[in-house]
Amino acid sequence: MVDVALIDHVFILAAILFCLGLVGVLVRRNIIFMLISMEIMLNAAGLAFIAAGSAWGQPDGQVMFLAVVTLGAAEVAVALGLTLLLFRRYQSVDVDNLKELRG
């Protein structure tokens, strides 16, 4: 491990971001906010990659970050389409409307 203290700090930040995102997904009912929270979780992982990569002096972390960002964009692309349909169906973006499938 190189530069232990710095990387620990960044990882604590990333972990906080990750938890914030997770809590956001849990407590928000608005699907837009859930998506934003999801993006925060993804970016927390991205931040962790950048930090780890720079700690090891490798470009791999940044490469992974690019992949993460692309994934985020792709997910959002599909997600926004679904959000529109959700809004059209229920006239709201509250995911708690979705409870037909159960049992």
Place this chain on the structure above:
Amino acid sequence: MTMTELHALLPIIVIAGISVVLMVMTAFFRHQRLASLITYGGFIAAAVLVAGQTGSGPQQATPLLIMDEYSRFFSLVILVTSLAATMLAYDYLRRSDVFKEEYYILLSLAVLGAVVLVSSNHFAAFFIGIELMSVSLFAMVGYMVQGRTRRAVTLEASVKYMILSGVSSSFLLFGIALVYADFGVLSFSGLHSLLGLHSTSSYSQIGAAMIVVGLAFKLSWVPFHMWTPDVYEGAPVPVTAFLATVSKVSVFAIIVRFFIESGAFRLEALVQALVWIAVLSMLVGNGLALLQQNIKRLLAYSSIAHLGYLMVAFIAIAGSNLANTNLAVEATAFYLVAYIVMSLIAFGIITTLSSPERAEEAETLAHFRGLFWQKPGLATAMGLALLSLAGIPLTIGFVGKFYVFAAGVAGQLWLLVGVLIVGSALGLYYYLRLIMEMCKAPDTEPAISREETPLENRVVLSALGLVLLVIGIFPNGLITTVHAAVAVLR
């Protein structure tokens, strides 16, 4: 990139080519038959290429991907499965009123992801593969939301799948980042001399746990399984067929490789956690299926249970005896194939009986009541699949379960073996219940359409049924193949 690497990557390039060609085609004219033929052709060509490379030894193509017997075997399995699933979907799509061609684009992208996934021995390729597959899949789950005659639950299923899948991907990624931070390596084999050996750092422990959590979601291990029944029920049934087979099998194949090559089995606490996940999967899956009335949900729960059975063999790999671990790896590979065959038949029959033009899927017991008297061929195939799922002798499912059982006994996993037996007994009940339903006298007003079964479905289903029986009676051919395929691991 050298020419040999290019040659090794050729199957993947062909699969990627399918989606590009389809996009160009769709841009200028729409034609479902042509699109389907291009897809079939691409899958067959890729499969032939993979088969042609079999036996040529391991080939590392770029640091990300490895083409060895193991990845070739599973690539082949995925391609053949996808071909069958695509053929089964043709008639269903034809009768629905949405754009059809994009389905093939999405499907070939998902297959591309799956093949990349099983060929990866590096976290980057692993992650790209799994996400390519997942993103394509949640587009496919929500594929029919636009149709005029849509099922109301499709949207719900796709939203749920998307959100949960996104959350699980984040777990997976964060886990990878933690492991990377600890060791500075992203390749599986690079971790082998590190992971679990210096246990001082909790980074890699938490990281490995988070990776397992992320994968557990994709594999619907209990308690990460909750999306499974909802998505299976809500998705159009051809998509469910694909989701239940290709995505499960590819992720399971790679988790086996990851655990063996990275030495993650040395993390004893994690293995202990896996034992409890396996116990829960077998019990909860079967318990939820017990009185389930919706066939798609029933199959979802049963697939949870089957993934639990698979875990018995998976955990048995952790043992120290080399012969036993080889047996366990073989058992997982064999059971995966068996699981594909059985599930594909079951979902294929639901696909065949469904009527998308009325936004109705053959998912209630009423659809199956008296099927033996109305459509004896389909009912026989369904009966075979159910018997195989229940693990009745002379079917592929029995041999698979026997294999898993043997692996569990050899690894002395008595708890897991015991639960496996209890789970199988519970399973017998609901599979036979469905068979009995098919044997009953039909309702006066049959719920299923009286249409002729399309040729494509008939061919695929009889081929699968034949495989189910032939491997059930002569399993040695597959056993030899599996044996050769898994020998490269470790």
Place this chain on the structure above:
Amino acid sequence: MSYGASLITHLWPLVLFLVLVIGLISLMLAGPYFLGSRRNARATGEPYECGIVPVGSAQYHVPIPFYLFAIFFVIFDLEAVFLFAWAVAVRETGWAGFIEALVFIVILLVALLYLWRLGALDWRTFRQKRDRASVLLR
């Protein structure tokens, strides 16, 4: 070098960046205040929204093409990031890298072609397209 010193050497560009940003924004806000003339017309107090007159409720339906374009932008923009990575290492990767980048761009082009033919880049609403088609047919 002590930990504190190393932190400073790591962080000073960030600090500088922050200072510059704050300075620039202050400048931009303060400049008009001193330089601009003051008039009190009807539209002066209204928020400026890129030329669109803000009328009605803030919660109105945005046409779907807006979202589509936003998504296209995000995606194609991100793909450019990969090209950027290639551009950094263009000499090391050589011709092989060039061909790979070419393939990548071609695939992007195909996607664009697909979007174009699908009509996703068409701003008009469904009704407008239909009317246009009927005009052409006539």
Place this chain on the structure above:
Amino acid sequence: MLDWLWLVPGLPFLGFLILFAGQGKMPKRWTTLVGVGSVGLAALVTLLIAVEFYGTPEAALTYRQTLWTWMEAGSLKPGFSLYLDGLALSMLFVITGVGFLIHLYASGYMYEDEDFPRFFTYTNLFVAAMVMLVLADNLVLLFLGWEGVGLCSYLLIGFWYRDPENGRCARKAFIVTRIGDTAFAIGLFLLFRELGTLDIQDAMSAATATWPRDSGTATLIAVLLLGGAVGKSAQLPLQTWLPDAMAGPTPVSALIHAATMVTAGVYLIARTHVLFQLSTDAMQLVALVGVLTLLMSGFTALTQTDLKRILAYSTISQIGYMFLALGVGAWSSAIFHLMTHAFFKALLFLTAGSIILSVHHQQDIFKMGGLRKALPVPFATFLVGCLGLTALPPTSGFFSKEQILNAVWSSPTGGQLIWAGAVLGAFITAIYTFRMFFIVFFGEQQTEAHEHKGFKFHVPLIVLAVLAAVGGFFHLPLTSALPHAGHDHVPLGVEVTAIALPMVGVLLAYLLFYRQIPALRQLFETGPLKSLAAFFYSGWAMDWLYDRLLVKPFVALARWNSKDLVDQLPAVVSRGAALFHRLLSLSQNGQLRYYVATMALASLVVMAVAVYTG
């Protein structure tokens, strides 16, 4: 030619598949062709194999054909291999040869039946399973064949399922043989556990190497196997199902319940003779079972009035002779008697079928009478069959039974007393056989009779009659497969007694039932002998005894318990399972955010486990 061995079980099985796929929609002509032809071809292949087999020196008379190894998981490698030796070949002769003749006969006998195709579907499956049982080279396959023939027997006894009585008989047969099968399965399992191999030949050679003479384990396994054999072959104390099994069509009685399946027990003991040789006690038990059964069922047959039931009891009695032969170590004599018995008993059953068909399904012999004129061919063939059953020289039955009786006299597990019982049995056999014969064919004609003529009826009868007459001169290739009993020297007086007593019996029957001497009849119709006869008639009241001893208490116990444990246990299990299901279902509440929460919580647990216990 030996390579064609797999065709012997394969052809009937193919026939079964074709008939099954035809689902009764094929024309009757085709059904006949497939049903009879498949068995005929199998018989032909057997014949060709036999020709080659006889050409090779006897010492090398084994042949193993591995079809495929089913799977190899760990050390367990169950495979599908066929093993042919003299013993198996002898059985194949009987099964395919006699089986073919019976099939041919059945194609005429069953022609009018609406379920004609179903009949051949079952019988073809039966032949395939029986051949599999005989040719099996490992215990798994043996057990598969064993259960297969049991299933076919069940299906065929209940063939006319519309009469619930037939269903009851089928169930009885199934349940009673099941008791034996359970013992058999336990025995097989023990054998596998002790010797670690499923291969029969390996197991036999391992048995001699592992266990000393008269070892407890060997005795236990042998007795358990005997339990299976007793059930399948309807020996004491599990013999009660066979008379009821006559509810099936007569060709079935001939094929399954006389010639082949019921002799599976004999085959089993002969196949595992090494094991029995290790244990004197087990051998003694086999001999005792044999002699007691043959006496008991002989006396019972004496008083029966139903033609088929007489034959059924005589079958039990004759299999008793085979068991006796096995018990005294006269292995090849047992198989020899098995073959000759198959000839004359199949003949008797088929003839009985013809008679019954001619008199409009009348089975009571006292309502027939004087049929000699009306049915000349059955009369002649029945006579040959009766002579064989009575073992009068020079019919086939004479040779085999003489061998057995001589072996009993000189064997350590036999002895004079058992010999006396066996000879008494032979005497009784003569009486009841000719009682039946005289009553059916002589005296006053009681009923109309129309003989069913034709190729399909007469050819099997005549061929079987010839076999029953001259079958005693056949030489079975058993020398290498079974240990030779040694040449039995018995005193001349003993031999003469054994030959003479049946003749006396015939004479007695002649006097009683042909001449009907009043003094003798009076003896039987009055006093203690009459009640004795009633006792015999009821099959020594065995059914009554079982009913009182086992069935009634069990039913009473069940009834008394119906609200209690026995019923409650499954109910508790099912209710518990349902409750389990409902509880779990609550977790699937469809709420997305609840799912995320569960996931987050679970991942927290997994991570905590990984960190704090790692």
